[in-house]
Amino acid sequence: MTQAQGRALGQIETSMALMHELNGSTQTASLLSFAGALPQAQLMRAAETLHSRHPMLRSRIIEQGQALHFKVDVPFSQIKVQSQPLPAGQAPAELLQRQLDNVLDPQRQLWRLVLLSTPDHSQHHLLLTCHHAISDAASLVQLLGELLQLCESQQLGAPLSSQEVPLAAALDDHQDLATQLPPACATPPAVPFAQTEPLAHRRTGVRRLLLDSQTSNQLHRLAKANGLSLNALLAGALLEAASELELGAQIRINTAVSLRRRAARPISTETIGCFIGVASHCLPVAGRSLLNLAADYQRQLQASLPAQSLRLPAQSLESLRSRTHALRSQAGFLHGIALTNHGEIDFPQYRYFRLLDYANAASRVAGNFAVALHVTRFAAALSLCFTFPVPLMDEAQINRLQRKLQQSLLHLTSATEVAP
Numbered sequence: 001m002t003q004a005q006g007r008a009l010g011q012i013e014t015s016m017a018l019m020h021e022l023n024g025s026t027q028t029a030s031l032l033s034f035a036g037a038l039p040q041a042q043l044m045r046a047a048e049t050l051h052s053r054h055p056m057l058r059s060r061i062i063e064q065g066q067a068l069h070f071k072v073d074v075p076f077s078q079i080k081v082q083s084q085p086l087p088a089g090q091a092p093a094e095l096l097q098r099q100l101d102n103v104l105d106p107q108r109q110l111w112r113l114v115l116l117s118t119p120d121h122s123q124h125h126l127l128l129t130c131h132h133a134i135s136d137a138a139s140l141v142q143l144l145g146e147l148l149q150l151c152e153s154q155q156l157g158a159p160l161s162s163q164e165v166p167l168a169a170a171l172d173d174h175q176d177l178a179t180q181l182p183p184a185c186a187t188p189p190a191v192p193f194a195q196t197e198p199l200a201h202r203r204t205g206v207r208r209l210l211l212d213s214q215t216s217n218q219l220h221r222l223a224k225a226n227g228l229s230l231n232a233l234l235a236g237a238l239l240e241a242a243s244e245l246e247l248g249a250q251i252r253i254n255t256a257v258s259l260r261r262r263a264a265r266p267i268s269t270e271t272i273g274c275f276i277g278v279a280s281h282c283l284p285v286a287g288r289s290l291l292n293l294a295a296d297y298q299r300q301l302q303a304s305l306p307a308q309s310l311r312l313p314a315q316s317l318e319s320l321r322s323r324t325h326a327l328r329s330q331a332g333f334l335h336g337i338a339l340t341n342h343g344e345i346d347f348p349q350y351r352y353f354r355l356l357d358y359a360n361a362a363s364r365v366a367g368n369f370a371v372a373l374h375v376t377r378f379a380a381a382l383s384l385c386f387t388f389p390v391p392l393m394d395e396a397q398i399n400r401l402q403r404k405l406q407q408s409l410l411h412l413t414s415a416t417e418v419a420p
Contacts, residue, residue, distance in 0.1 A: 003167055006059065006071040009133060010170025011312065013274055016132040017061055017068050017106065018324040023199045024103030025366035026132040029096050030140045033357035035123045036350075038151055040083040043115055046150035049160045050143065051076045055167035056134040056272045057143075061106040066317055070134075072167060080112040086125060087116070092359050093208040093385065099129045100204040100363040100387075110134050113147075123356070132362065136276050137342035138260060138269045140360065145347045155352050168273040174263040175311035182307035185280040188250040190332030191370055194394040199328055202365040205390040207402055211409070213380035218413040228294050231341045231375070232301070233409075234384075236294025238373050241404040242337055243285035245397050247370060252336030254369070255279045255301060262309040277308035280335070290408050327366050333392075338372035345378040361385040367392050371401060 009017060019026040051057045057079075059070040087095075095116065104110060110131040117124045128144055135143070153160055211219070223233040235253060242251050257277045260267040267275050281300040283293060327334070345358050358378040364371075364387045371393065374385040384405075388398050 004055075004072065006069050006073075007167065007170070009061070009068040009070065010172040011314070012171055012276060013133040014068055014317065014320060015324075016274060018321050019366060020104075020106060020131060020133070021321075022324070022327060022366040023202065024100070024363050026362055027100055027104060027129065028132050028135060028140065028360065028362040029099035029127060029129040030144060030360045031092050031096055031358065032126045032128075032144050032148075032347075032355065033092070033124070034126070034148070034353045034355045036353040037121065038115065038117075038124060038353075040115070042151050042154045043083060043113075044081055045154065045160070046147050047079070047081045047113055048076045049150050049162045050147055051079060052162040053146075053164055054143075054272050055164070057111055059110055059134065060108060061110070061131070061133065063317075068317065070167070074109055079109055082113070083115045083117065085116070086118050091208070092125070092357065093206040093361075095125055095127060096359065096361045096385065097204060097206040099127050100206070100361060102129070103363075104129065104131050106131055106133075133274055134272065136258065136274045137340075137360070138258070139272045139274070141342075141345055141347065142270055142272065148350060148353055149348055152350055152352050165272075168271045171259060171263065171267075171273070171275045172311050174265040174267055174275075175259075175309065176264045178307065178310035178312050181312065182304065185252060185282050186250075187252055187334070188248050188282060188336070190330065190334045191247050191336075192332045193367065193392040194397075195391050196331055197391055199365065202367070202392065203390050204361070204363045204365055205388045205393070205395060205398065206361050207386040207398055208359060209384040209386070209402055209406055211382040211384070211406075215410070215413060216377065216380055216382040219382070219409060222412055223294075226291055226295075228291075228298055230377075231339070232294045232298035233290075234341065234373070234375060235297045235339050236290045236292075237405045237408045238337060238339060239283060239285050239293045239297065240288075240290045240408055241401045242371070244404050245401050247337070249286045250282055250284045252280060252282045253297065254335055254338045255281070256338070256340040257305065257308050259309060262305065264309065279304045279308055282336075290412065327368055330367060333367065333370040335368040336370065338369045339375070340372065341375040343377060345376050355379075357383075359383045359385055361387050363387070365389050371398060
C-alpha cells in the first residue's frame with residue numbers, strides 16, 4: 001500500500017481505534033453555532049471539497065498484517081452530510097450527546113456532518129463528528145473553519161480550491177524513541193460502577209456548564225496570580241469536586257496533552273490527525289484546598305511532559321486489543337477521571353457568518369473514566385462539558401459534581417474580589 005493509498009496507524013491512533021471498538025468510546029463531536037444564511041447545496045459542495053482535500057476524510061480503518069491501517073478509498077457519496085430542522089428545545093449538550101450515541105462504523109467512514117437550522121434558517125448548529133484516530137482539538141477547529149470558509153467562498157463567487165494535502169504521517173514519525181519507560185501511576189482502587197450494564201446498552205451522558213466571559217477572565221487572572229495555568233485551576237476544581245463525591249481518597253486524573261509543539265519534529269496546527277498523549281497522575285485529595293490540589297497537579301503534569309514527547313516501544317495489536325477489550329469485564333472506573341482542555345478556540349474572520357458558540361465532547365461508554373471534563377474557551381467564555389457513562393455513573397452524582405465545581409470556582413472569584 002503506497003502512502004497515497006494509506007498507511008499503518010501509529011500508537012495513539014491504534015489506541016483510539018481499539019477504544020472505538022468498545023461501542024464508539026472516544027468518538028468525538030464538536031458543535032459550532034453561528035448566524036447567517038447557509039443553503040444546503042452550498043454546505044454539500046463545501047463538504048465535498050473538504051473531503052477531496054484531506055486524505056484522512058477519505059479514509060477508513062482496516063486490519064492487515066497484524067496491524068490497523070488507514071485505507072484512503074472512501075467516496076464522498078458514502079459520507080453522511082445532513083441538513084435538518086433544529087429540534088425544538090434541545091440544548092447544545094443534548095445535540096452533542098445524540099452525535100456521540102450514533103456510532104461511526106470505521107470500516108465505512110471516519111466522520112460525518114450535520115447542520116441543524118432554525119425555522120427561518122438564520123441560525124445554525126454545525127455538528128462535526130469524528131473518529132478520534134483522525135482528529136484532535138486542532139484538527140476539529142481546522143476542519144470546521146475550512147468548511148465555513150468554503151461556504152463563504154461560494155457566497156462571494158470565488159472558486160473553490162480542492163488541492164489535496166498529503167496524508168499526514170503518524171505522530172510516531174515525529175517522536176524520538178524513549179530509552180526508558182516513564183514511572184507508572186500508582187493507580188488507586190477502582191471506584192465501583194453505580195450499576196453494571198452491557199456495553200451495547202450504555203450511552204454517553206453530557207452535561208454542560210457555560211461560564212461567561214467575566215467569570216472566565218476572573219479565573220484566568222486568579223490562576224495567574226497564584227502561579228497556575230487556567231487548566232491547573234480547573235483540574236483542582238474537578239479533583240476537589242470528585243473528592244466530595246467520595247470517588248476516593250486518592251484520585252487518578254488523566255490529562256490529554258497536545259504533542260504538536262512538544263514532539264522532536266513539530267507538527268503544524270493545520271495538519272489533520274491525532275497528535276496527543278495522555279498524562280496520568282494520582283493525587284491524594286482528602287482535606288486539601290482547591291489551590292493546593294491545582295498546584296500539585298500542575299507540578300506533576302509539568303514534570304511528566306518530557307516523557308509524553310517520546311515514543312514508547314511498540315506493542316503487538318493482539319496484546320493492545322486484549323488489554324483494551326478487558327474493560328468490558330470491569331466493574332469499576334479503573335482510570336479515575338479525565339480532563340481534556342482544548343484551550344482558546346480561534347476561527348477565521350467571516351463576512352457572512354457570525355460565530356456564536358463552540359463546544360466539544362467525546363464518548364465515554366467504555367467505563368474507564370467516571371467522568372471526563374472537556375474544556376474550550378471561545379469568545380472569552382468557558383464551556384465545560386462533563387461526559388460520563390450512563391448508567392455506570394449515577395447521573396445525580398454528576399449533577400452534584402457539576403454544582404460543586406461551579407460553586408468552588410465562583411467562591412474563588414468572589415473571595416478575590418473582596419480581598420484587600
